[in-house]
Amino acid sequence: MMLLCLAAIWLAGFGLVRWMFPQPLRWSLHNVLLFSLAIGTGAGIASSVCFLALMLAGPSVTILESATGAAVVIALALGLFTKRRGTKLEWAEGPQVPWYLIALFVLAAALAVIMFLTAVSYSPHGEEGAWSIWNLKARFLFRAGSFWREAFSSDLSWSHPDYPLLLPALVELCWKVAGQESTDVPIAIAFLFALGTAGVLMSTLGVLRGKVYALIAGTLLLGTASFVALSAALYGDVPLSLYILATLALFCLQDRHPEDPRFTALAGLMAGFTAWTRNEGMIFVVAAIAARAFALVKFGERARVFPQLGRFLTGLAAPLAVVIAFKVRVAGPSGLLSLPASAIVKHVTDVARWIVTLEGLVVVLFTLGRFLIPIVMVLALYWYLVRFQVDARDRVALATAAVTLGLTLLTQLLVDLLYVDNLPLEIATSFERIFLQFWPAALLMFFMASGPLQLIAPKSLKKINKPARRAVETR
Amino acid sequence: LARHQFAVLSIAALALASSLWFFLDVLGTATHNTQTFGVASFENRFNDIRKTVQPHTVYGYASDNLDNDASALAEFHLTQYTLAPAIIEPTPNENLVIVNYHSKDLDMKLLQKYHLQPLESFGNGVELCRGVKQQ
Numbered sequence: 001m002m003l004l005c006l007a008a009i010w011l012a013g014f015g016l017v018r019w020m021f022p023q024p025l026r027w028s029l030h031n032v033l034l035f036s037l038a039i040g041t042g043a044g045i046a047s048s049v050c051f052l053a054l055m056l057a058g059p060s061v062t063i064l065e066s067a068t069g070a071a072v073v074i075a076l077a078l079g080l081f082t083k084r085r086g087t088k089l090e091w092a093e094g095p096q097v098p099w100y101l102i103a104l105f106v107l108a109a110a111l112a113v114i115m116f117l118t119a120v121s122y123s124p125h126g127e128e129g130a131w132s133i134w135n136l137k138a139r140f141l142f143r144a145g146s147f148w149r150e151a152f153s154s155d156l157s158w159s160h161p162d163y164p165l166l167l168p169a170l171v172e173l174c175w176k177v178a179g180q181e182s183t184d185v186p187i188a189i190a191f192l193f194a195l196g197t198a199g200v201l202m203s204t205l206g207v208l209r210g211k212v213y214a215l216i217a218g219t220l221l222l223g224t225a226s227f228v229a230l231s232a233a234l235y236g237d238v239p240l241s242l243y244i245l246a247t248l249a250l251f252c253l254q255d256r257h258p259e260d261p262r263f264t265a266l267a268g269l270m271a272g273f274t275a276w277t278r279n280e281g282m283i284f285v286v287a288a289i290a291a292r293a294f295a296l297v298k299f300g301e302r303a304r305v306f307p308q309l310g311r312f313l314t315g316l317a318a319p320l321a322v323v324i325a326f327k328v329r330v331a332g333p334s335g336l337l338s339l340p341a342s343a344i345v346k347h348v349t350d351v352a353r354w355i356v357t358l359e360g361l362v363v364v365l366f367t368l369g370r371f372l373i374p375i376v377m378v379l380a381l382y383w384y385l386v387r388f389q390v391d392a393r394d395r396v397a398l399a400t401a402a403v404t405l406g407l408t409l410l411t412q413l414l415v416d417l418l419y420v421d422n423l424p425l426e427i428a429t430s431f432e433r434i435f436l437q438f439w440p441a442a443l444l445m446f447f448m449a450s451g452p453l454q455l456i457a458p459k460s461l462k463k464i465n466k467p468a469r470r471a472v473e474t475r
Numbered sequence: 476l477a478r479h480q481f482a483v484l485s486i487a488a489l490a491l492a493s494s495l496w497f498f499l500d501v502l503g504t505a506t507h508n509t510q511t512f513g514v515a516s517f518e519n520r521f522n523d524i525r526k527t528v529q530p531h532t533v534y535g536y537a538s539d540n541l542d543n544d545a546s547a548l549a550e551f552h553l554t555q556y557t558l559a560p561a562i563i564e565p566t567p568n569e570n571l572v573i574v575n576y577h578s579k580d581l582d583m584k585l586l587q588k589y590h591l592q593p594l595e596s597f598g599n600g601v602e603l604c605r606g607v608k609q610q
Binding site: 101107108115118125135136146147153158159220371378382454455 | 476478479480481482483484485486487488489490491492493494495496497498501502504505513514515530531533549552555556559560562564
C-alpha cells in the first residue's frame with residue numbers, strides 16, 4: 001500500500017510535467033526526462049498538500065487522503081487528457097556510442113543499486129542525521145494526532161524544528177495512507193530521488209550533447225560512492241541535489257528552446273521545492289534568481305530578463321507560499337540564527353576560523369566522492385585531453401549554473417563561518433554533503449562544456465590500413 | 476581518438492573501481508558488525524515502554540552513561556526517536572523520568588543521585604521513575 005501510494009505520487013508528478021510538455025506516451029528520451037522530473041514534482045506537490053491539509057484541517061486521515069487523492073487525480077487528468085503538442089526533446093546528434101561505455105554504465109548502475117540495498121538493509125532507519133531529524137518529525141506527524149505541532153517544540157531544538165517538511169510530510173503521508181509505519185517508505189523515497197537525479201542528469205545531457213556524454217556522466221554519478229552512500233543514509237541532501245540539478249537543467253533546456261517558456265516556470269517550481277526540502281534551498285532560490293538575471297544581462301539578452309523572471313516566480317510562488325506558511329505558523333526556533341551579534345563578530349574576526357574553512361575546502365575537493373584518486377585530478381586530465389568547447393546557445397545557461405552554484409556555496413560557507421560554534425566538527429560532518437548536493441549539477445555543467453568526443457573511428461577510416469588511419473586521426 | 480578514449484575510460488574506470496572498493500567496505504561492515512548499538516536493538520529495548528507513552532507527555536531522562544561517553548548523546552536521541560510523540564527532556568528534573576541503564580541490575584546510586592523513585596521496570600535496562608520537577 002505504501003509503495004502504491006508512492007507510485008501514485010510519482011504518476012501525479014508525471015501528469016503535471018506531461019501537461020506542460022506533452023508528447024505521445026511511449027519509450028522516448030522525452031518521457032524518461034519527464035518521469036525523472038516527475039519524482040521531484042510529485043514528491044513536492046504531495047508533501048505540500050499533506051502539510052497544508054494538516055495545518056488547515058488537522059490530522060484527519062480522511063481529509064488527508066481526499067486532498068492528496070484529488071491532487072493526484074487532477075494532475076493525472078491534466079497530463080493524460082491534454083490535446084496539444086509541446087516541445088519535443090530528442091537525443092542530440094553526437095559521437096557514436098562504443099559498446100564498452102554502455103557496459104561500464106550498466107556495471108556502475110548495478111553496483112550502485114547493490115550498494116544502496118546493502119547499506120539500507122544494514123541501517124534501515126538511515127544514519128543518525130536522518131532518523132534524528134527527518135524520520136523523527138515523520139513519527140511525530142504520524143503518531144501525535146492533534147499534538148503534531150510538538151515536533152517543532154523548542155524542547156527538540158537539537159532536531160532542528162525549523163527544518164522544512166518535504167521529506168517528513170511525504171513519509172507521513174505514505175504511512176497514514178497505509179495505516180502503519182515502515183522504514184520501507186523513507187528507503188523507497190531515497191531510492192526514487194537517487195534514480196530521478198541520475199535520470200535528469202542523463203536525459204538532459206542526452207538532449208543537449210547526445211548519448212556518449214549522458215552515459216559518461218551517468219557512470220560517474222552512479223560511481224560516486226559517497227553520493228550513493230548519502231542516498232542510503234536517508235538524508236535530505238540527495239533530494240536537494242535533484243531539485244538543484246532539475247532547476248539548472250531546465251534553464252539549459254530553456255536556452256535551447258527559447259520559444260517554450262514553460263521550462264523556466266518548471267525551473268521555478270523545482271527551485272521552490274529546494275526551499276521546501278532544506279533551509280539551504282532558500283539560499284539557492286535567491287542565488288538562482290540573481291544568477292539568471294546576471295547571465296542574461298551579461299550575454300546581451302536584457303529583453304529576456306523580466307519575462308523569464310516572471311515565469312520563474314510564477315513556478316516558485318506555490319512552494320514558496322507553503323514554505324512561508326510553515327515558517328510563520330509552524331516552524332520552531334532556529335538555533336543558528338539566535339546567535340548574539342557579539343558572537344558573530346567574534347567569529348568573523350577569528351582568523352583561525354577562515355584558515356580552518358579554507359583547509360576544509362581544499363581537503364573536501366581532494367576527497368570528494370571517496371574516489372581512489374582525487375576526482376578533480378581525473379577531471380583535469382579529461383579537460384587536458386578533450387578541452388572545453390561551449391556551444392554559443394549554452395553560454396547563458398552555463399553562466400547561470402556556475403554563478404548559482406558559486407553564490408550558494410559561498411553563502412553556505414559564510415553562514416558556517418559566522419554562525420557555527422564548533423566549526424571543525426561542522427566541516428568534518430557537512431562540507432562533503434554540501435559539495436555532493438551540487439555534484440550532479442556540476443557534472444551537468446562539466447559535460448555540457450566538454451569539447452567534442454570521438455570514441456569510435458569513422459567507418460571511412462576503418463577501411464584504410466592502420467598506419468594511414470593513425471595519420472588521419474593524428475591530423 | 477586514443478586521447479578521447481583514454482579520457483573517458485579513466486573517468487569510468489576510476490568511478491567503477493572506487494565504487495567497488497567502497498562497496499567492499501560497506502559489505503564488510505554489514506556482515507561483520509553485530510550492531511549492538513543501533514536503532515533496531517534500541518527500539519527493541521524500549522518496545523514495552525513505548526506502548527505506554529501518550530502524545531503531549533513530557534518525560535525526563537537519566538542514564539548511567541558517563542558524561543564523556545560518545546554514545547551518551549546518541550542514546551538520548553534514540554530514546555526520543557523511539558518514544559515519539561512523547562517529548563524527552565535531557566534532564567532528570569521532571570515528574571516522570573525514563574532511566575536507561577546498561578548494567579544487569581539498576582544501580583540504586585544512580586537513582587539516589589538524581590532523587591528518583593522507581594515506578595515500573597520494563598526490563599532490558601529501561602525503568603520508569605518518579606522524579607521531582609524543578610522549575
